[in-house]
Amino acid sequence: MSETSKRTDHVAIAHDYLTQRGGAEKVVLALQRAFPSAPVYTTLYEPSTTYPEFAASTILTSPLNRVGFLRRSHRLALPFLAWASTRVKVDADHTIVSSSGWAHGFRARGSKVVYCYSPARWLYQRDAYLGSSRLTPASVVLRALSPFLKRWDLRAARSATKYFAISTVVQQRIKETYGLDSEVLPAPHTVDKTIPHEPVDLSPLSPGNGFYLCISRLLPYKNVDVVINAFNDLGLPLVVVGTGPEERRLSGLAGDSVVMVKNLTDGQIQWLYAHCTAVVSSSYEDFGLTPIEGATHGKPSIVLRWGGFLDTIAEGRTGVYFDEPVPSAVVAAVEKSRATEWDDDAIRAHADFFTEEHFARRLRDEIARLDADSAPSRVHPDS
Template identity: 70%
Template sequence: MATVEIAIAHDYLTQRGGAEKVVLALTRAFPDAPIYTTLYDANLTYPEFDQHEIRVSWLNRFPILRKFHRLALPLLAGAASTTKVDAKHTIVSSSGWAHGFHTSGSKIVYCYSPARWLYQPEAYLGAEGFTAKRIALAVLSPFLRRWDKRQASTATKYFAISTAVQQRIRDAYNIEAEVLPAPHSIDPTLPQEPVDITTVPGADNGFYLCISRLLPYKNVDVVIDALNSLALPLVVVGAGPEERRLQLAAGPSVLMVKNLTDGQIRWLYAHCTAVISASYEDFGLTPIEAATYGKPSIVLRWGGFLDTIREGKTGIYFDEPRSELVRQAVVQSGQQPWDPAVIKKQAELFSEERFAARLIEEISKQDQ
C-alpha cells in the first residue's frame, strides 16, 4: 500500500459522540486522508464516515466487538500495536488506543484524555460493584499502563483538548501538550427536523436539553433527579450502559431519545431553553453547539467547561454533581437576562477553521 501524505487515526468508530465529531472535522480539513481505526460499524456511528476510506484492524472481523466495543478491552492494545499507518503525517484522535498505532512518519496526537479506565477508574466505572469489567481492569491495568506510557512517548507532537487534559497528560506521561480546543460542527443555517415532544407536559413552551453518552461519570441521573423535582421539561439524548437505569428514574417531565439525525439535534438546540451537563467533561462540545443558537448552558464547574463558558455571560456553573445544586442553577438561569448575540460570539472562538489552521501549521513545521 502506497504511502499517503496525511492519514487520520481514531480509537474506534462504533458510536456517536464528541470525539467522532472531531474526526469528521478532520476529514473536512483533510478530505483525501484515509482513516485508520480498530473497529468500524457504519450503522453505529455518523453516516458521513461511509464517504471515506476506512482501514480497520483484525478486531473488526468480530461483529460482537463492533456492537459492544468495551468487550474488546483485553484485545485493544494488541490490535493497536499491530495497526500500521503508512503516511508522511498521521493525525491521531485518541482517548486511549490510537496513539499506539505504528506510524511511518510524524505522529501528531490530539488527546481527549489519557485513558480514563487506567488513570480515573472510579469515574469510568461509577458505582459498579465487583463486576467482570472491574476485575479485568484490575488484572490488566499494570500491563496497560506500561504499554500506554510507551506509546505516548512515540508521539511527535501532543495536543490537549483542554487545560484540564493538558495537566492530566503532564501527570500521566510527563509530556507538555499544547491546548487546542475542539471545534464545533453545528451550522445553524441548515434545515431542522422536529422531534416529537408532545408526551412531555409543558415542553411546547421550552425545555432543558441534556445530550450525553449514558455512562456513570456523565452524571445524567443527577440532571434527571433535579428536573424531576422541579417538574420542568427535560429532553435527554443519548445511549449507553446506564440507559435502562435512567429510564426507570425518569419522571413524566423527562423524555429520553437516541439515534437522532443531525437535523433533529439542530431542532432541539434551536428550541431548548438551555443545555445542562453534570458530567466530568474533558472538553464538552454540547454547550458550544448550543451557543451557536444563542442558548446558555448550565454546567459543572470542572474540566473543559472552564475553558469554554463565560460565567454569567454564556452560562452558569454549579460546583458539584448534586441534584440540589443543579436545581439551584436551573432556577438562577431562568432568572438571568441572557443575550443571545453574546453567546453566539463565544461560539465563534471554536470554529473548524481555527482548529484546522493550527493542525496545518503543525504539519508544515514537521515538513521543515
C-alpha cells in the same frame, strides 16, 4: 472499508474506534474535512452505529474488526484493544491521532501528532469510568490488565512527535500521567446552520414555555442521573438525548417531566438546540462541546464547574456553574439561570472562538512545520 494494507499517504488520520456517535467522532469528521484525501485508521468500524458521513471515507481497520459482536459493543473488546492497536500500521508522512487511549499506540512510519481527549479514563480514572468501586466483571478485567496496559500506554504516549490537548485540564493530566508537554487546541463545534431542522416529537412533555436539553453518552461519569433527578424535583421539561449502558437505569429514573430520545438525525439535534431554553450537563467533561453547540443558537448552559467546561463557558455571560454533581446544586443553578436575562448575540459571539477553521488551520500549520523541519526544500500540497 478494509483491513490496514500497504499504502503511502502524506497525511493519515487515526482514531480509537468508529462504533458510536459522539464528540470525538465529530472531531474525526472535522479532521477529514481539513485533510480530505487522508484515510482513517481505526481498530473497529461499525457503519450502522456511527455517523453516516464516514461511508464516504477510506476506512482501514485492525484484524479485530472481523469479530462482529465487538464492532457492535466495543467495550467488550477492551482486553484485546492494545493488541489490535499495535497491529495497525500507518504508512504516512504524518499521522494525526484522535485518541482517548488506543490510537496513539498505532505504529506510524512518519510523525505522530496526537490530539488527546484524555489519558485513558479506564486506566487512570477507573472508578469514575465504571461508575463504582465495587467488583464487576469489567473491573476485574481492568485490575488484572492495568499493570500491562499502563506500561503499554506510556510507551505509546512517548512515541508521539507532538501532543495537543483538548482543554487545560487535559493538558495538566497529560503532564501528570506521561510527563509530556502539550498545546491546548479546543475542539471545533461542527454545527451546520444550513441543515434543515427536523422537529422531534415531544408531545409526552407538553413543553409549553420551553424545555431543557441534556445531550450525553449514557455512561456513569456523565452523571445524567443527577440531571434527571433535579428535573424530577423541578417539574420542568427535560429532554435527554443519548445511548449507552446506563440507558435502562436512567429510563427508570425519569419522571413525567423527562423524555429520553436517541438515534436522532443532525436536523433533529439542531431543532432541539434551537428550541430549548438551555443546555444542562453534570458530566465530568474533558472538553464540553454541547455548551458550544448550544451557544451557536444563542442558548445558555448550566454545567458542572469542572474540567473542560472551565474553558468553554463564560460565567454569567454564556452560562452558570454548579459546584458539585448533586440534584440540589443543579436545581439552584437552573433557578439562577431562569432569573438571568441572557444576551443571545453575546452567546453566539462566544461560540465563534471555537470554529472549525481555527482548528484546521492550527493542524495544517503543524504539518507544514514538520515538513519544513524534515525536508526544507520539499513542498507538499494540502491533503
